[in-house]
Amino acid sequence: MRLIDADALKKTFEAWRERLMQKEEMKLDVMNAWATERQIELIDATIDELERMPTIEAEPVRRGRWIEGCCELRCSACRWKYSDELPFMSTHGLDSMSEAFAYCPHCGARMICRWGTG
Secondary structure, three states: OOOOOHHHHHHHHHHHHHHHHHHHHHOOOHHHHHHHHHHHHHHHHHHHHHHHOOOOOOOOOOEEOEEEOOOOEEEOOOOOEEOOHHHHHHHHOOOOHHHOOOEOOOOOOEEOOOOOOO
């Protein structure tokens, strides 16, 4: 999902509508006037749909790092501890527990890889 600024998008559509309204007032010919009216109707319908869309409360992206101990992995954001290392690593063929999770399963923090790829 991609969060967008619906108010900015609405302003863009309103600006397009305004330009079309000015163009319609010129009424160059019947076909152009009809097409311009359809475009204005479409823009109005789009603005109405934007107004009806539900809004969500966006949360800031949480970031953390895995802190590896001898038999555990700890999230730096929430301090959640995963200590079932040996069975997990052997069944998934991982060299390090920090390779197992790109996100903390407890708090959802995105793990920043120490090699700069996360």
